[in-house]
Amino acid sequence: MSDQTHMHVEHDLAPGEEEQHSVGERILGYVVGLGLALLLTATSFFIAGTDLVWQPSIPVALIVLAIAQMGVHLVFFLHITTGPDNTNNVLALAFGLLIVFLVVGGTVWIMAHLNQNMPPMDQFIQMHS
């Protein structure tokens, strides 16, 4: 019998699953997540439309806010944490993020260089006609 209980605590958590919490605590978690997400969204929309901040900083600020909001969603809505019972979920997420950064970063990097090295299209057509 005690073997059963001993084994039970060893299991990992499924993604989206929380450790044992009361209903009130779980709802509070979603409320906090919603509040933070709304705050970050409002900041993004405000920064995009304002001329109160230094203009070249806006794209960087928007990207930082977006990544922060994705983190809020992961923690408060998908319940991905750094706890030992979440290792598998975090490792899968890390691999997914690696691929995403390779695809997006690599594409943007290579295509920007291609654009720099290509002559404008009208010159290109003149050269070949």
Add this chain to the structure above:
Amino acid sequence: MTMTATLGHAHADPHHIGRAAEHPGPAPKRIVTAYGFWVFLLSDIVMFSCFFAAYAVLSGQTAGGPKGSEIFDQRNVAIETVCLLLSSFTCGMASVAADVRNRFWFYLGMAVTCVLGLIFLAIEFKEFADLVGRGYGPSRSAFLTAFFSLVGCHGLHVSAGVLWLLTMMAQVFAKGFRADVLRRMMCFALFWHALDIIWVGVFSVVYLLGGGA
């Protein structure tokens, strides 16, 4: 006998270093199912990252057509975003209600999620129809092709999510909170929250970054 053996073991091995030798066997089905679905969601996100990369490369290739700042309506996007955020919250409420097997709050949470999702889809469809009506369809320029495929792909996911949501309500109505129905509900909640994460990328990169440029 077993009791003393376990207690003695816990004392000798507080960090469960010898855990691999006495592994309790395969994980419960709930964990296996949700983990498999998590891996699918991550591959879905990788697919979206390709659309994002295409949009980032092609956002300046307007071929004499409209630029992003000329066709995006920030107010509509703000309403869509609030709809999706609130629907993510109500979906979370519905999954808490499913876990405590409360039918009323489950149906209420799912119904509100469904309505918010439908409002989002209606606004998006109106935006698309409006653009196509003005001659700015996906074939107008490379920028618009990338825009329609990225945002449209997210819209298709939301449509599939709404269908899945209605299926879950019907299954709970017909079968009750059975273990398999609860597993499906868990996957649905993961799917809906992941769509919200992708929308954060869409409104930041497409509408806010693209609208300012």
